[in-house]
Amino acid sequence: MESKTALYEVHKEMGARMVPFAGWSMPLHYGSQIEEHHAVRRDAGMFDVSHMLVLDLEGGNARSFLRHLLANDVDRLQDSGRALYSCMLNEQGGVMDDLIVYRLGDDWFRMVVNAGCADKDLAWIERQARPFCVAVRPRRDLAMVAVQGPRAREKATPLLPPGFAGVVAGMPVFHAAVAADWLVARTGYTGEDGFEIMLPQGAAPALWRALAGAGVSPCGLGARDTLRLEAGMNLYGSDMDEQTSPLESGLGWTIAWEPKERDFIGRKALEPRRDDPANRRLVGLLLEGRGVLRNHQKVFSGAAGIGEVTSGGFAPTLQRSIALARVRPDIGETCSVEIRGRRVPARVVRPPFVRRGKACIDLEGVKS
Amino acid sequence: MSEIPTDLRYCGTHEWVSGVEDGVVTVGITDHAQEQLGDLVFVELPEVGTPVEAEAECAVVESVKAASDIYSPVDGEVVEVNEALADSPELINDDPYGDGWMFKIRVADETDLDNLLDADGYREVAEAE
Numbered sequence: 001m002e003s004k005t006a007l008y009e010v011h012k013e014m015g016a017r018m019v020p021f022a023g024w025s026m027p028l029h030y031g032s033q034i035e036e037h038h039a040v041r042r043d044a045g046m047f048d049v050s051h052m053l054v055l056d057l058e059g060g061n062a063r064s065f066l067r068h069l070l071a072n073d074v075d076r077l078q079d080s081g082r083a084l085y086s087c088m089l090n091e092q093g094g095v096m097d098d099l100i101v102y103r104l105g106d107d108w109f110r111m112v113v114n115a116g117c118a119d120k121d122l123a124w125i126e127r128q129a130r131p132f133c134v135a136v137r138p139r140r141d142l143a144m145v146a147v148q149g150p151r152a153r154e155k156a157t158p159l160l161p162p163g164f165a166g167v168v169a170g171m172p173v174f175h176a177a178v179a180a181d182w183l184v185a186r187t188g189y190t191g192e193d194g195f196e197i198m199l200p201q202g203a204a205p206a207l208w209r210a211l212a213g214a215g216v217s218p219c220g221l222g223a224r225d226t227l228r229l230e231a232g233m234n235l236y237g238s239d240m241d242e243q244t245s246p247l248e249s250g251l252g253w254t255i256a257w258e259p260k261e262r263d264f265i266g267r268k269a270l271e272p273r274r275d276d277p278a279n280r281r282l283v284g285l286l287l288e289g290r291g292v293l294r295n296h297q298k299v300f301s302g303a304a305g306i307g308e309v310t311s312g313g314f315a316p317t318l319q320r321s322i323a324l325a326r327v328r329p330d331i332g333e334t335c336s337v338e339i340r341g342r343r344v345p346a347r348v349v350r351p352p353f354v355r356r357g358k359a360c361i362d363l364e365g366v367k368s
Numbered sequence: 369m370s371e372i373p374t375d376l377r378y379c380g381t382h383e384w385v386s387g388v389e390d391g392v393v394t395v396g397i398t399d400h401a402q403e404q405l406g407d408l409v410f411v412e413l414p415e416v417g418t419p420v421e422a423e424a425e426c427a428v429v430e431s432v433k434a435a436s437d438i439y440s441p442v443d444g445e446v447v448e449v450n451e452a453l454a455d456s457p458e459l460i461n462d463d464p465y466g467d468g469w470m471f472k473i474r475v476a477d478e479t480d481l482d483n484l485l486d487a488d489g490y491r492e493v494a495e496a497e
Contacts, residue, residue: 034432226432291412292409292410292430313432314409
């Protein structure tokens with residue numbers, strides 16, 4: 001039996017098609033995944049992301065603990081109310097999870113990790129935290145709603161508890177504000193502007209209904225996936241996992257190598273591979289022939305197999321099929337992908353494909 | 369529950385088949401099938417003139433979620449395909465039994481149609497999923 005979020009009944013009432021996902025019953029869509037995708041690119045949409053695990057880390061050593069636990073450096077968070085994207089690595093340098101960490105005080109940090117990794121992450125973090133005497137507190141009492149799109153902030157701000165309006169008005173990207181048990185962050189997973197809102201479970205249905213009343217479209221996991229793929233954002237378990245290093249997952253930029261003496265988990269294994277020209281690359285593909293790119297399809301350069309699609313699909317904003325693929329470093333500007341027994345030409349591009357409603361890649365020269 | 373017109377015949381693999389007109393039947397996928405697939409984004413149809421065999425793959429539909437094979441309900445030859453689906457695969461979502469039809473087959477042996485399900489038989493298949 002899957003777990004239910006605080007919004008389960010509201011989803012059913014709003015016509016969601018519910019599917020099992022990482023042990024949770026979650027909305028796939030509320031009618032049309034593509035319309036939900038467009039709502040986020042053009043106006044505003046909302047996602048129930050309460051299945052993700054919120055972890056509070058508290059104690060005088062919380063900062064030094066996170067500097068050991070994470071590949072990115074929480075010392076980049078100079079003030080409370082700032083957020084950072086990071087990988088959490090194992091000793092071999094493989095990616096255990098990717099996450100956002102918030103600094104909420106001098107001795108208080110918060111992490112949001114993937115639902116599919118929650119149990120594994122919690123066990124790992126508790127074990128690593130023990131020598132640091134840092135308290136690890138799962139916050140299953142909180143729900144989380146992402147409101148995304150060019151009009152998301154304007155529609156959501158008036159519905160936040162009193163006190164937030166002034167604070168979030170000019171809040172920069174990757175900043176967060178906290179009041180009572182609410183946290184409002186200017187973050188997301190769609191390539192659009194917006195908020196991610198953590199709040200007490202009991203308050204979630206009322207916020208969801210109020211957002212719907214303000215014209216924010218409910219969106220499911222389906223649109224969440226096509227939006228993040230267009231935005232060129234990795235999906236844990238597809239684009240990287242414990243067997244792949246961030247250096248081969250397009251995530252080298254998230255590793256803080258300086259200062260040299262910071263001993264984060266995975267550093268010893270990764271450092272020798274840091275500038276290895278043999279590292280595979282995670283690239284974007286734009287399909288030039290007909291068909292749809294899908295996970296695990298093989299990528300070819302001439303007759304030689306050079307890699308595999310890690311996330312493929314149809315990009316509603318571009319009306320083309322796109323993918324992320326892990327390939328040999330010597331890939332050229334074009335390749336082909338085996339789709340159902342046929343080799344279909346594709347162009348190698350640099351993600352993101354779409355940001356803030358606009359195509360970031362040149363679609364010209366593409367045969368439809 | 370999805371719509372299952374009583375004047376059509378069905379395959380367990382979710383294709384519908386119209387009545388025979390001048391030896392030709394029209395084939396598409398059911399309302400239930402399009403609902404399960406989600407928004408369709410790509411359709412690959414057979415070429416006109418292709419011989420097809422009952423229960424053999426003859427077309428592909430791809431949704432935002434996955435690719436699905438479409439099987440020919442009967443032996444015969446493809447005589448017409450719905451060209452509009454190339455640019456507007458969503459016609460299958462919007463009108464699976466009308467504008468979303470997929471192809472027409474000249475039937476080799478019309479008694480083959482007796483092997484197909486009626487609406488009640490197909491409803492059982494769809495509900496069992």
